[in-house]
Amino acid sequence: MFEALKPLPQDPILQLMQTFRDDPRPDKIDLGIGVYKDDAGSTPIMAAVHEAERRLLAGETTKSxxxxxxxxxxxxxxxxxxxxxxxxxxxxxxxxxxxxxxxxxxxxxxxxxxxxxxxxxxxxxxxxxxxxxxxxxxxxxxxxxxxxxxxxxxxxxxxxxxxxxxxxxxxxxxxxxxxxxxxxxxxxxxxxxxxxxxxxxxxxxxxxxxxxxxxxxxxxxxxxxxxxxxxxxxxxxxxxxxxxxxxxxxxxxxxxxxxxxxxxxxxxxxxxxxxxxxxxxxxxxxxxxxxxxxxxxxxNDGLRELWQEELNGMCERILHLRHAFAEALAPAGDFSFIARQRGMFSFLGISPKQVHQLREEHGIYMLDSSRVNVAGLNDRTLPKVAEAIHGVL
Incomplete structure (x- = not known):
């Protein structure tokens, strides 16, 4: 029965993840995968989550x-x-x-x-x-x-x-x-x-x-x-x-x-x-x-307050990156829409050819649609990304 099945092409996002992992360049930048990243480029476990898990492990009595x-x-x-x-x-x-x-x-x-x-x-x-x-x-x-x-x-x-x-x-x-x-x-x-x-x-x-x-x-x-x-x-x-x-x-x-x-x-x-x-x-x-x-x-009032502080910090960081990214891209055109938008994602409005050029020449990864994860940037990588985008434009 199974021999009649044909292999399907890999999901574009999952394929991009694999291509990024296989890239040996140490300075590669992932702006494609839709997860929040901190200034160090990692997706951290929130402190409130750590503490909640500690309490759960100490008090959990069943796995029913x-x-x-x-x-x-x-x-x-x-x-x-x-x-x-x-x-x-x-x-x-x-x-x-x-x-x-x-x-x-x-x-x-x-x-x-x-x-x-x-x-x-x-x-x-x-x-x-x-x-x-x-x-x-x-x-x-x-x-x-x-x-x-x-x-x-x-x-x-x-x-x-x-x-x-x-x-x-x-x-x-x-x-x-x-x-x-x-x-x-x-x-x-x-x-x-x-x-x-x-x-x-x-x-x-x-x-x-x-x-x-x-x-x-x-x-x-x-x-x-x-x-x-x-x-x-x-x-x-x-x-x-x-x-x-x-x-x-x-x-x-x-x-x-x-x-x-x-x-x-x-x-x-x-x-x-x-x-x-x-x-x-x-x-x-x-x-x-x-x-x-x-x-x-x-x-829990204390854990909720801690979580909201962390979440507010994540939100403020994304807003900061949006404004900084739009400003850094200004010499290449009007990217002010990035500062007006909200959340982790924006389209840059560049062509698939230019997206591939960023990937091949600069190790900057994003979807072919030019959707970028703004939260994948930080103050160290943002200038490099903006300069590379200037170059392909």
Whole structure:
């Protein structure tokens, strides 16, 4: 049976990772892989995470299953992190949260859940969007439609084109929105634009689905959730996929969550029971360790304060690098959009040929689309990168 299978080409990001590892040059620079890096070029374990793990190891008494929904304390903490401590939605029992294997697990379980709601489901995704959105959602049988999002000339949100396209959506269609730090462009909606999108969703009877993978790495925990919270306050139903990979640095722990918001508590209980049945038929139970770390941090005032200080430092460092990078590139053209964007990623707007030239001649790695991980820079490597980009331009 297996002999009929043909090898598939490697994922471009994974292939880039391998090519970077195989490069013997000691001064090579990785701006392609989407993980946060500190000034030393490493992806550190946060001090709050270290301390939470120490406490867990000292006090953990069992490795038994946590159940399909995951840890209740983690789920409640994530709900409050996303919707706010005083959320009426939480108070009224209109939301349920389940722990998932990373943000990917949340996205896929949402897609499988939507298939239970109606036979034919269309989900609208931004152009561009995170590459894995398409296989995660389309692989569950959802029909994919695209709405224009980034103007390739200005590298800013083409909001008029976005709204015009979404006017073609039908009642019951799903609209996937990036909560903050749009991946891969870094171009976020303003709060006023979130309000306009909310009105369109209400008027056309669409279901919003927000991917919140980077809360706290744009402008701050509260600021990054403002648009999502406004949307949630105005619509009867929505889905939210969230990840703890970036803001807790728990990449390999695969810690995520899926939130359902419903019109009332009774509907939410029924919807949550269906979601748990989907989870049971796929992976049965989520991994526990990462969620236990998050629950420990968010449930302890001292650890939470330490975590927020570290997260704020990461956010401020990315903002600093954005402004410094835009300034360093100014002699080569107008790159001011980099300073205006948020999160880890931006497109440089250079050609694949120029990307390859940077890789071959300077050991600077980025995706062929020219998407760079700004957090992969530091004050020592930034001048070299800017000088190399000047050269290829």
């Amino acid at each position: 299953y946590v159940g399909p929904a995951g840890a209740a304390g983690f789920n409640e903490a994530v709900a409050r992190l996303i919707l706010g401590e005083q959320s009426d939605i939480i108070r009224d029992g209109r939301c349920s949260v389940v722990q998932t294997p990373g943000g990917c697990g949340a996205l896929r379980m949402a897609a499988e859940f939507l298939r239970l709601c109606q036979d034919q489901v269309t989900v609208w995704v931004s152009t561009p969007t995170w590459a894995n959105h398409l296989p995660l959602l389309g692989g569950a049988g959802l029909a994919i439609r695209e709405y224009p999002y980034l103007n390739r000339e200005s590298l800013q949100v083409d909001f008029e084109a976005m709204l015009e396209s979404l006017e073609g959506a039908n009642a019951g269609d799903v609209v996937l929105l990036h909560g903050c730090c749009h991946n891969p462009s870094g171009a976020d909606l303003t709060f006023e634009q979130w309000q306009d999108v909310t009105r369109l969703i209400q008027r056309k009877g669409l279901l919003p689905f927000v991917d919140m993978a980077y809360q706290g790495l744009g402008e701050g925990l509260e600021e990054d959730a403002a648009g999502l919270r406004h949307l949630a306050s105005e619509v009867p139903e929505m889905l939210v996929a969230s990840s703890c990979s970036k803001n807790f640095g728990l990449y390999r722990e695969r810690t995520g969550a899926l939130m359902l918001v419903s019109a009332n508590e009774a509907i939410n209980r029924a919807a949550a029971s269906q979601l748990l049945s989907v989870i049971r038929s796929h992976y049965s139970m989520p991994p526990a360790h990462g969620a236990a770390i998050v629950e420990t941090i968010l449930g």
